[in-house]
Amino acid sequence: MRKFEKLDGLVAPLDRANVDTDAIIPKQFLKSIKRSGFGPNAFDEWRYLDHGEPGMDNSKRVPNPDFVLNQPRYQGASVLLTRENFGCGSSREHAPWALEDYGFRALIGPSFADIFFNNCFKNGLLPIRLPAAEVEQLFLQCAGTDGYRLTVDLESQTVTRPDGKVLSFEVDAFRKYCLLNGFDDIGLTLRHADKIRDFEAQRRETQPWLFA
């Protein structure tokens, strides 16, 4: 997994609540058996005027000029500002894969859906929960400033605004440790292989019907 330490990134705002994973990456792209290449189809239905299908040459498609991420000022953004309950809906990890492939490294919003939130951490993408009032201010500042950037520092758990104001956020210590080091969860878990084996053996003894 890609490490996440510090990021100074251009910010793009997506001013909608309840953005679901079908919107982040529509279902027709889930037929891929790969993990990569989803970026050009992130937000496909909002982003293009025509209907997207796998295998199309996306560079030939007509972008929707009204979709915020298509505005020239947000090209190259690596921080996405969101509203509440971002990533609700399906468990598809294709959603964080698409956002990461698009170029986002951090997401900032008042709340994220549970499974999506989990999935982000497995893919080097940092979802940051901030109080709604602070998020509102970021939206306002971003709208009013061309080239609006934020600095995200995972070690100190802070987001720093261009005016110098520092916002702190919470993150589970274990997730932080994995993300800072780019550790793969499976490798870490397998350090406890003996404990898992013991647990399993005991379970097999007391509840044999679980091991049919």
Add this chain to the structure above:
Amino acid sequence: MAAQTLYEKLWNSHVVHVEEDGTALLYIDRHLVHEVTSPQAFEGLKIAGRKPWRVSSIVATADHNTPTKDWDKGIEDPTSRQQVETLDSNIREVGALAYFPFRDQRQGIVHVVGPENGATLPGMTVVCGDSHTSTHGAFGCLAHGIGTSEVEHVMATQCLLQKKSKTLLVRVDGRLAKGVTAKDVVLYLIGVIGTAGGTGYAMEFGGEAVRALSMEGRMTLCNMAIEAGARAGMVGVDQNTIDYLRGKPFAPTGSVWDAAVAHWRTLVSDEGAQFDRVVVIDAAKILPQVTWGTSPEMVTDINGAVPAPEDFADPVKAEGVARALQYMGLSPRTPMSKIAIDKVFIGSCTNSRIEDLREAAHVLKGRHIAPNVKLALAVPGSGLVKRQAEAEGLDKVFVAAGFEWREPGCSMCLAMNADRLEPGERCASTSNRNFEGRQGNGGRTHLVSPAMAAAAAVAGHFADVREIQN
């Protein structure tokens, strides 16, 4: 020992290891696998040179991409076919307790197949790379939807990394009125607490109305717990649970059954157990529900009307409502019963079990779909459900009413196969998500119960099933 909630019992009995910050390794008893979220996990395992930890925990089926008609022609869409074939070859290579491939007699939607085969048992932790895994909590299980990295993690280690959730009890007091079903209860609940209302919680359903529900109804409730934002939904074990499981293929037998049942009966929240939050709902207040927007919380009852954006004080909400109404092609104050439909879909892991089909058929018997309804689909949740329905003659009722009787699968719930809405088409659907484009690009979904979908099919618009029931 202090009184414990069901969630705490399930959690405590599966913890293998805890990190300093409380992140726990939970042992996983059952791993359900389908074709969409597993290929990258199998590939990751192979690249890392890892073997699955316990193959006998895996139950697999193909459901999302499989067609629901002309099975003899196979899967026409090459990318869908590749995904299903990838699952075939992965399971052939790795193994499983059970695999129900495309066209198998017991194939079907993974959340229908698990319980009906007794592969979901009380006290288990159940995971699947699918958010509606919460369904299995109806059996007193701790059931989580997981992402593909976690699918790989569970295969490799038989464990899942989790933080403990807070507990939420949804207590539905009293009795449901006639014509009001589990689907109406859960839509009503989401209308009350919102789609983020359960975020961070494990949600237990209790109360008289829940105890009175069949296992099918409880599965419908738990299925949509995820739509309320909860990490898991669950119902404590009682006689209904045990009666349902007796004789199922993977349920224990003989003296092991007796020992299992004795243990299962302990899987309830103790008297006096403390929940972090309690939501009380009066069953008698619930009327048949219909959604009007693009999120399950945008819901009202059949006597209600489409709201206006200015009814909502929060500007982000008002804006969302305005956008939803535009997408749905609806104007404020339109009575729900005046909204005409183009298609009807009865199916999905929310409502495609035998009881759902019975309820719809009961309304359809001796009636016909309205002329403006272009297509009405009845899609059983599994091959077993289909055969049971046919044995009861329900297929004939559907067909006589003008429905198409299809092969099992996810179908128009998410339109990954050929079953879908065309842009602008409006659908009465028994599925669980009314998101933009969910049932087809530009499609407009209204979530309802099976009985209400049948009533809408007959009327050509949403209608109160209580007024037309036999």
